[in-house]
Amino acid sequence: MxxxxxxxxxxxAGRAGFQLGRALVLAGHQVPQIMSRQLxxxxxxxxxxxxxxxxxxxxxxxxxxxxxxxxxxxxxxxxAAELAACLPEQAFxxxxxxxxxAGVLSPHFARYGVFYPLQTLSxxxxxxxxxxxxxxxxxxAADQQWLFDLGRSISNTVxxxxxxxxxxxxxxxxxxxxxxxxMLQAGYEIAERAExxxxxxxxxxxxxxxxxxxxxxxxxxTGPALRRDEQTLQRHLxxxxxxxxxxxxxxxxxxYIGGF
Amino acid sequence: MxxxxxxxxxxxAGRAGFQLGRALVLAGHQVPQIMSRQLxxxxxxxxxxxxxxxxxxxxxxxxxxxxxxxxxxxxxxxxAAELAACLPEQAFxxxxxxxxxAGVLSPHFARYGVFYPLQTLSxxxxxxxxxxxxxxxxxxAADQQWLFDLGRSISNTVxxxxxxxxxxxxxxxxxxxxxxxxMLQAGYEIAERAExxxxxxxxxxxxxxxxxxxxxxxxxxTGPALRRDEQTLQRHLxxxxxxxxxxxxxxxxxxYIGGF
Numbered sequence: 001m002x003x004x005x006x007x008x009x010x011x012x013a014g015r016a017g018f019q020l021g022r023a024l025v026l027a028g029h030q031v032p033q034i035m036s037r038q039l040x041x042x043x044x045x046x047x048x049x050x051x052x053x054x055x056x057x058x059x060x061x062x063x064x065x066x067x068x069x070x071x072x073x074x075x076x077x078x079x080a081a082e083l084a085a086c087l088p089e090q091a092f093x094x095x096x097x098x099x100x101x102a103g104v105l106s107p108h109f110a111r112y113g114v115f116y117p118l119q120t121l122s123x124x125x126x127x128x129x130x131x132x133x134x135x136x137x138x139x140x141a142a143d144q145q146w147l148f149d150l151g152r153s154i155s156n157t158v159x160x161x162x163x164x165x166x167x168x169x170x171x172x173x174x175x176x177x178x179x180x181x182x183m184l185q186a187g188y189e190i191a192e193r194a195e196x197x198x199x200x201x202x203x204x205x206x207x208x209x210x211x212x213x214x215x216x217x218x219x220x221x222t223g224p225a226l227r228r229d230e231q232t233l234q235r236h237l238x239x240x241x242x243x244x245x246x247x248x249x250x251x252x253x254x255x256y257i258g259g260f
Numbered sequence: 261m262x263x264x265x266x267x268x269x270x271x272x273a274g275r276a277g278f279q280l281g282r283a284l285v286l287a288g289h290q291v292p293q294i295m296s297r298q299l300x301x302x303x304x305x306x307x308x309x310x311x312x313x314x315x316x317x318x319x320x321x322x323x324x325x326x327x328x329x330x331x332x333x334x335x336x337x338x339x340a341a342e343l344a345a346c347l348p349e350q351a352f353x354x355x356x357x358x359x360x361x362a363g364v365l366s367p368h369f370a371r372y373g374v375f376y377p378l379q380t381l382s383x384x385x386x387x388x389x390x391x392x393x394x395x396x397x398x399x400x401a402a403d404q405q406w407l408f409d410l411g412r413s414i415s416n417t418v419x420x421x422x423x424x425x426x427x428x429x430x431x432x433x434x435x436x437x438x439x440x441x442x443m444l445q446a447g448y449e450i451a452e453r454a455e456x457x458x459x460x461x462x463x464x465x466x467x468x469x470x471x472x473x474x475x476x477x478x479x480x481x482t483g484p485a486l487r488r489d490e491q492t493l494q495r496h497l498x499x500x501x502x503x504x505x506x507x508x509x510x511x512x513x514x515x516y517i518g519g520f
Contacts, residue, residue: 122480165456174496175450178486181468182481182516184436194429207379208437217441217448218448248515252508
């Protein structure tokens with residue numbers, strides 16, 4: 001398939017839609033149309049992808065090999081319903097969400113699946129999509145293989161997953177990305193209050209990140225919570241007095257680490 | 261000072277003592293003696309540093325420019341008391357702890373300070389010490405400048421700090437290192453339960469760390485807690501049922517992020 005140029009229509013010109021579109025075009029595929037209810041968003045993405053911008057689902061044409069629904073979780077069902085009404089029965093639709101079961105598409109499309117990029121995407125920051133793991137799933141085995149091959153044409157890592165596995169990955173991603181980032185924000189705030197630059201902590205951050213990749217992160221865990229150093233734990237909690245949210249975070253994570 | 265070879269005796273042959281000794285020797289300084297109550301530890305470090313191994317404080321000789329106490333927080337006071345009894349009044353001692361006030365040395369040494377490497381150190385994994393920020397502090401201004409210069413001879417980043425600032429950095433380091441690592445462990449466990457390789461999450465981890473360094477981490481925060489997506493938060497908590505520690509972590513961090 002890597003030699004084939006496929007036609008993938010994208011519904012949604014947000015972070016996922018735009019970055020997926022960019023990766024597909026770079027791999028030699030075509031994005032005939034990209035749709036956003038905000039026409040300026042569709043237009044900006046379309047200009048980049050060599051697509052036709054569309055602002056209404058009724059403007060979506062038949063004839064694409066795949067219709068990618070890169071819209072918010074809440075919108076997938078209603079967008080699928082409206083889109084299916086414009087397309088022939090054999091149209092193939094996949095959503096790009098980590099959190100929503102594939103089956104939300106089944107009332108509307110005979111051929112449906114999921115094409116979920118496991119990465120934090122932004123509009124401004126271009127990622128090397130070959131390094132972005134893609135999780136694929138389809139109701140039909142041939143369709144699943146087709147999505148797998150499409151994934152391989154833009155990424156080095158494609159993983160077939162079930163709904164349950166994808167939900168687990170989505171939850172794991174919250175810990176690895178959202179919560180890790182929140183820990184760094186806490187470090188940032190504490191340094192700032194002490195009138196010290198966060199840059200002092202960046203070598204530690206780098207080393208933390210390097211070490212955690214060498215095996216189960218648990219194996220390189222250190223610190224007062226692991227060694228149950230009550231004196232240090234209590235001193236840290238005193239330093240966090242007046243910051244109830246951060247104190248609660250400190251307590252909860254220390255308890256979790258205490259069980260390692 | 262960078263042309264001078266100084267004599268630094270090290271008490272403690274654990275991770276901090278050994279890695280500091282290695283950096284000092286690499287920078288051209290001498291470590292005449294290194295002491296550990298476990299002689300085999302002292303001997304292993306001494307062999308690497310070209311030092312004399314010592315297993316009792318009474319074996320420590322006078323004549324070094326600095327005595328570095330790289331021992332656990334609990335032990336600093338008693339080791340300082342015992343060591344001071346073996347040394348002339350003008351001996352200069354510094355501990356290497358992030359958590360202990362400098363003043364714990366004042367009953368025992370007229371000249372005292374702190375030489376705290378802000379990095380997670382291990383015996384096996386050699387770090388490039390030039391990239392390790394050193395936090396220095398001394399009771400006397402000339403001693404502080406001396407420690408600062410010593411720091412500059414082994415590291416690119418030396419920061420003069422107060423007790424309060426050092427305590428803040430130590431707490432910030434717990435968030436940046438210990439707690440971040442615990443978040444990665446949680447991601448690892450969740451992936452493992454779903455029979456998926458943690459490696460699927462490594463590109464996300466890499467991107468998280470890159471992004472967080474571009475400014476306040478808060479500025480790149482994403483996820484269900486930030487957008488107060490109650491439906492996803494509830495679904496994640498259901499997935500964590502039966503794991504009360506991890507559920508508590510999820511709740512506490514989501515509440516913290518909700519205040520961003």
